[in-house]
Structures are given as structure tokens and as C-alpha cells.
Amino acid sequence: MQDYNNFFGEFGGRYVAEVLRQPLDELEAAYLDITKDKSFRKEFEHYLKVYVGRPTPLLFAENLSKTLGGGNLFIKMEGLAHTGAHKINNALGQILLAKRMGKKRIIAETGAGQHGVATAAVCAKFGIPCRVYMGEVDMKRQRPNVFRMETFGAEVVAVKSGSRTLKDAVNEALRDWASSFDETYYLLGSALGPSPYPDMVRFFQSIIGREVKSQAREQKVRIDKMVACVGGGSNAIGFFSPFLEKKKPHLIGVEAGGRGKLLGEHAARMNNLGRDSVVQGYRSLFLLDDDGQVATTHSISAGLDYPGIGPQLAFCGETGRIEFVTASDVQALEAIKIFARNEGVFMALESAHAAAYALKILPTMKKGENLVVNMSGSGDKDIFITAKELDREKWIEFLKKEAADE
Amino acid sequence: MNKIMTHFVVGFPTMEKSFAAVEAAIEGGASFIELQFPFSDPTADGVLIQDACAVALEQGFRVADGFDFVEKIREKYIVPVFVMSYAGLVFAYGVENFVKKAKSSGVSGLIVPDFPFDYDAGLYQACRESGVHAVAVVLPSIEESRLEQILSLDQRYIYVAIRAGITGQESQVSGEITAFLQKIRRRGKFVLAGFGISSPQQVAALATSCDACVVGSAIVKRLTESPDSLEELKSFVKNLSVAG
Numbered sequence: 001m002q003d004y005n006n007f008f009g010e011f012g013g014r015y016v017a018e019v020l021r022q023p024l025d026e027l028e029a030a031y032l033d034i035t036k037d038k039s040f041r042k043e044f045e046h047y048l049k050v051y052v053g054r055p056t057p058l059l060f061a062e063n064l065s066k067t068l069g070g071g072n073l074f075i076k077m078e079g080l081a082h083t084g085a086h087k088i089n090n091a092l093g094q095i096l097l098a099k100r101m102g103k104k105r106i107i108a109e110t111g112a113g114q115h116g117v118a119t120a121a122v123c124a125k126f127g128i129p130c131r132v133y134m135g136e137v138d139m140k141r142q143r144p145n146v147f148r149m150e151t152f153g154a155e156v157v158a159v160k161s162g163s164r165t166l167k168d169a170v171n172e173a174l175r176d177w178a179s180s181f182d183e184t185y186y187l188l189g190s191a192l193g194p195s196p197y198p199d200m201v202r203f204f205q206s207i208i209g210r211e212v213k214s215q216a217r218e219q220k221v222r223i224d225k226m227v228a229c230v231g232g233g234s235n236a237i238g239f240f241s242p243f244l245e246k247k248k249p250h251l252i253g254v255e256a257g258g259r260g261k262l263l264g265e266h267a268a269r270m271n272n273l274g275r276d277s278v279v280q281g282y283r284s285l286f287l288l289d290d291d292g293q294v295a296t297t298h299s300i301s302a303g304l305d306y307p308g309i310g311p312q313l314a315f316c317g318e319t320g321r322i323e324f325v326t327a328s329d330v331q332a333l334e335a336i337k338i339f340a341r342n343e344g345v346f347m348a349l350e351s352a353h354a355a356a357y358a359l360k361i362l363p364t365m366k367k368g369e370n371l372v373v374n375m376s377g378s379g380d381k382d383i384f385i386t387a388k389e390l391d392r393e394k395w396i397e398f399l400k401k402e403a404a405d406e
Numbered sequence: 407m408n409k410i411m412t413h414f415v416v417g418f419p420t421m422e423k424s425f426a427a428v429e430a431a432i433e434g435g436a437s438f439i440e441l442q443f444p445f446s447d448p449t450a451d452g453v454l455i456q457d458a459c460a461v462a463l464e465q466g467f468r469v470a471d472g473f474d475f476v477e478k479i480r481e482k483y484i485v486p487v488f489v490m491s492y493a494g495l496v497f498a499y500g501v502e503n504f505v506k507k508a509k510s511s512g513v514s515g516l517i518v519p520d521f522p523f524d525y526d527a528g529l530y531q532a533c534r535e536s537g538v539h540a541v542a543v544v545l546p547s548i549e550e551s552r553l554e555q556i557l558s559l560d561q562r563y564i565y566v567a568i569r570a571g572i573t574g575q576e577s578q579v580s581g582e583i584t585a586f587l588q589k590i591r592r593r594g595k596f597v598l599a600g601f602g603i604s605s606p607q608q609v610a611a612l613a614t615s616c617d618a619c620v621v622g623s624a625i626v627k628r629l630t631e632s633p634d635s636l637e638e639l640k641s642f643v644k645n646l647s648v649a650g
């Protein structure tokens with residue numbers, strides 16, 4: 001286990017108004033306690049197994065490896081985790097922590113809705129009331145997840161400020177917490193925000209990377225490259241975590257290239273597109289306009305549509321430990337089709353960005369080299385987007401008929 | 407007797423109207439002007455101020471306009487001007503540059519709530535070097551040891567948010583709050599009390615325990631509902647300032 005980090009180089013920190021200082025100090029103390037507590041780890045691992053359904057498989061993508069030539073492709077199947085994405089690892093860890101802290105209410109933000117669904121599920125399981133903030137734009141494009149959250153008993157609050165996406169949902173959760181922290185636990189869903197969140201989320205998500213490591217050993221596979229999509233960065237940092245201190249394997253983070261290179265057309269913050277700033281309590285690289293205002297972003301995937309990147313990833317980008325690249329909306333959609341047809345694996349739009357890049361570099365790899373791509377989530381939540389893009393006429397006809405039948 | 411600090415969002419409802427509103431407040435007896443430079447992500451603000459910031463940004467507010475605005479006030483009035491904004495805007499401008507520019511524009515002090523003294527990216531040092539007040543924001547619930555650290559900073563002003571939460575909701579003035587304000591005041595600090603203050607009654611209740619009351623959302627609310635009623639704004643401020 002790594003030591004707890006507040007700063008990653010100059011990134012990270014706890015840049016919050018005094019009002020949030022106390023709850024964050026309290027959270028940090030509680031977090032440091034559980035990292036040393038064997039009984040917590042046991043409880044966490046127990047529920048990871050019986051509730052989340054871990055370990056998730058490391059699948060050899062036989063057909064694509066054969067067809068594309070070059071290296072061998074493996075898929076870490078996080079989409080098989082309960083509720084359909086890696087988000088549940090963190091939600092479970094934090095709900096157990098919230099319980100220990102005696103908190104009576106949970107708030108969370110969500111983008112794609114996967115973190116909201118995971119949080120709503122664990123709140124139902126552990127009997128704590130839950131409110132999820134979600135941008136209005138995201139509620140529309142991830143409608144099935146709104147329904148799932150509500151079915152779990154969560155209250156989903158539409159956020160109508162700013163760009164009405166993930167960033168604004170984070171703002172709204174912070175505002176709620178500023179007056180509710182005595183009783184309320186803020187269950188943040190990505191490796192971002194003021195410390196201790198980035199490190200804590202990595203801690204809970206590192207189960208992904210640890211499993212990959214032992215599964216690769218069991219399958220006698222030497223990993224040469226690892227590829228993950230990067231929104232705020234929780235699946236990526238968890239997947240990469242056990243390998244960060246080493247020189248190998250080659251780690252690649254894939255950001256949302258969206259539909260163009262101009263500000264507002266993508267959500268790629270690395271490679272000199274983002275600027276050093278302090279937003280939402282942490283210092284990192286953000287997409288800003290020329291006057292320092294946070295810019296609007298675009299991605300077909302709600303989960304990657306966020307202007308900041310987790311501080312540890314930004315730091316690893318600067319040191320060169322992680323390479324950052326982009327995949328576009330169109331490439332992500334294409335990757336969904338290819339993985340579905342060839343491997344019977346339906347990627348979430350977010351994960352499909354990583355998948356698209358894996359498809360691109362696999363043929364350039366040497367025979368016998370191995371690449372693992374993280375399928376951070378399953379694509380079930382996205383059908384209202386993907387069906388419209390990939391099978392437009394049939395889908396619209398179905399929707400019309402469905403509405404008429406009602 | 408305490409004084410009134412009125413809070414405005416620069417560029418809301420428009421650049422001209424926010425300037426006229428500042429003038430009305432000064433004529434009404436405001437002793438300090440607090441100007442919020444709008445930021446895209448105002449996490450400590452309630453809906454009223456959020457919306458005001460959004461309107462100002464839509465109309466193209468730029469940081470440079472904010473400093474011009476301060477200069478314009480200072481050319482006409484001797485009233486001290488404090489600038490409030492968020493860490494992101496200050497950091498992206500360059501902390502040192504922001505402070506230097508503030509100084510040369512005639513700003514007395516800076517209030518950047520998400521740059522507390524121990525995570526300030528150099529703000530306090532830059533303020534010391536330029537002779538601009540760095541105003542820490544504290545709450546009555548703050549831990550004693552942390553309050554001591556803040557009180558021992560070589561800064562004259564302290565902003566006390568009299569309750570937790572965000573801007574815009576009404577606050578009750580309790581004995582606990584006035585005791586806290588007095589405690590800080592006895593340490594020789596100039597105490598600004600704010601958050602949820604909108605009535606002469608509240609100002610009167612705080613009169614002997616702080617040096618100035620900050621009135622923010624109540625002003626923004628007036629400018630939202632009736633942006634052209636400057637006479638009313640002036641008498642609103644007057645009623646507040648005589649209550650102190």
C-alpha cells in the first residue's frame with residue numbers, strides 16, 4: 001500500500017472554504033484509520049465478493065487478437081461488477097466508511113449515472129437515505145440510470161446551473177454539504193476534489209489493478225500495455241495503481257476527443273490542452289477559457305464530459321509515467337460495435353474510448369505482447385444514445401410505437 | 407456603531423447597472439464595497455448569486471473589466487473596495503499578478519474563500535508584499551487551534567460567515583454568534599460579519615459585536631427583481647446603515 005497523499009507534485013491539495021475544512025479533516029482522519037484497520041479491510045473484501053461479485057474476469061479477447069494481428073488483447077471486465085461499472089467499488093468502500101463515521105444521510109454527484117446508481121444501491125443495502133445530484137443534460141442522456149437510482153429509493157435532483165453536467169453536479173453536492181456535513185457524508189465518485197478524496201477513491205478502486213496483476217500471473221501473461229478511459233480518473237487510477245511505482249507496463253489514459261479540437265468540442269485536458277488551476281477544491285489541469293473561466297466540454301459519454309482531471313493522473317502525465325491520448329465520439333461508437341460483434345462484449349461509451357485506442361495500437365504491437373484494456377462499465381445504460389447512433393431508424397420507430405401504445 | 411459593506415456582482419445585471427447600483431449604495435451610506443468577480447463555478451454561492459454570475463459571464467465579463475470597474479469607483483469615491491472571487495479565477499490570472507493588479511486598481515483587500523491561509527497558492531504572501539489586505543473567512547464553529555493560527559496572521563480584517571452553508575439563506579443572530587464576533591474583535595481585528603444578513607433588525611442585533619455587516623444576496627435579489635429601482639436600493643442601504 002502506498003502512503004497517503006495530499007499532494008501529487010503540485011497537484012491536489014484541499015483548496016476549500018473554511019466551512020468545508022472541518023468535514024474534510026474529519027473525513028481524512030477516518031480514512032487514515034480504515035487504511036490501517038484489518039477489520040475494515042475484511043468487511044470491504046467480504047462485500048466486494050458477495051455483493052459486487054468480484055473478482056471480475058480478465059478475459060482474453062481471442063477473436064480480436066487473431067483478426068487484428070500484433071499483440072494479444074485482454075479485457076478487464078469491470079462492467080460485470082454489480083450495477084454495471086467500476087463505480088461500485090468506491091461506493092461500497094465509502095458507504096462502509098460513512099457508516100463507521102455515524103453519518104445518517106448520503107449525497108453524491110453523478111455524470112453518466114453509474115456512480116449515482118452504485119451509491120443508490122449501497123445506500124439501499126445499508127439503509128441510509130440518499131440524494132444524488134445530476135445535471136439536467138445528463139439526466140436526459142442517461143435516463144435509464146435515473147430510473148434505476150429512483151428504484152433504489154434515491155432522490156435524484158436535477159442540476160440546472162452552468163453546463164448542467166457532471167461539473168455542476170459536483171458544485172451542487174459541495175453546496176449541500178456546506179450546511180449538512182454534521183449528519184451527511186459526501187460520497188464523491190471520482191478521483192478528484194479536495195483531499196482526501198483523490199487518494200481515497202484510488203485506494204478503493206485499486207482492487208481493479210490488484211486483480212489484474214494476480215489474474216495475469218495466473219494466466220501466465222506478462223502485461224506490456226494497459227489502457228483505460230479517463231473522466232475524473234477513478235477507473236484509470238485504480239487500474240494503474242499497483243503499477244505506478246514501476247517503470248512497466250506502458251500505461252495509457254484515453255481522454256474524450258469529442259467531435260473536434262477546439263475548446264468546447266472535447267474533454268481532453270492533457271497534452272497542453274488543460275491549464276493549471278484550482279477548481280472544486282483541488283489543483284490540477286482544467287479546460288479553461290482565456291480568462292480563466294472553466295470552459296464547457298463535450299463528449300458523447302457523460303462520464304468523460306468533465307473539464308478537470310484527477311490530480312494524481314495529471315501528475316503522472318507530467319512525469320511521463322502515464323501517456324495520454326484521445327479517442328473521438330465516432331471512434332468510441334465504432335469500438336462499441338467491434339467489441340460487441342467480435343467478443344460479445346458491450347462496452348459503456350466511456351470504456352469504448354479506451355477500447356478504441358486499444359484497437360488502434362494492437363496491430364502495431366509485437367507478437368506475444370499483451371495489452372489489457374479496462375472495460376470500466378457495461379453499455380446497457382447507453383442504449384438511448386447508441387441505438388440512436390448505430391441503428392437510428394429502427395430505434396426511433398420503436399420509441400414512437402412505444403409512446404403511441406401508452 | 408457598525409458599518410455596512412454592500413456586495414455586488416460586477417456586470418450584473420449589466421456593467422452600467424452594476425456601477426449605478428454601487429453609486430446608489432455609496433450614496434445610501436455604504437462604508438465598504440465588496441465586488442464579486444464572477445466565476446463559472448461559484449461553489450459557495452446560492453442560486454441568486456449563481457444566476458447573477460452567470461448573467462454577467464454571458465454578457466462577456468472579463469477580469470480586466472472587473473479591475474476597470476474598481477478604478478472607476480475609486481476615481482470618484484474614497485470608499486474602500488474589496489474584491490471577492492474564487493481561487494480558480496485568481497490562480498489562472500496568476501496569483502501575484504492578480505494581487506499587483508488589484509493594488510494598482512485601488513483594491514483594499516481580497517476575499518478568496520477557497521484560498522484559506524494554509525492552501526493559498528501564495529496569496530497571503532503576495533498580499534503582504536503588495537500591501538493588500540488578505541481577508542480570511544472563518545465560522546463560529548471553527549476549531550480553536552485553527553482560529554488561533556488565523557488570528558496570529560498579520561492581517562487586519564477577518565470575515566466571519568455567521569452560519570455554515572452557502573450564500574442566500576436568512577441567518578439568525580444568536581448570542582453564540584455575537585460572542586464569537588466579540589472574541590475576535592477583542593483581538594484587535596476589524597470584523598466583517600456576513601451571510602444571510604438582509605434586515606435592519608439583524609444589523610442592529612450585530613451592532614456592538616462587529617465592525618461591519620456584509621449585505622450580499624439581499625442586494626443581488628433587489629437587482630434581480632427590479633434592476634432599475636436605484637432610489638429604493640439607496641434607501642434600503644440607508645435603513646441598514648442607520649440601524650447599526
Ligand SMILES: Cc1ncc(COP(=O)(O)O)c(C=O)c1O
Nearest residue numbers: 114231232233234235303350377
Ligand atoms: C463506465 C464508466 N467509465 C468511466 C467513467 C469515468 O469516470 P472515471 O474517470 O472516474 O473512471 C464513468 C463515469 O461516470 C463511467 O460510468
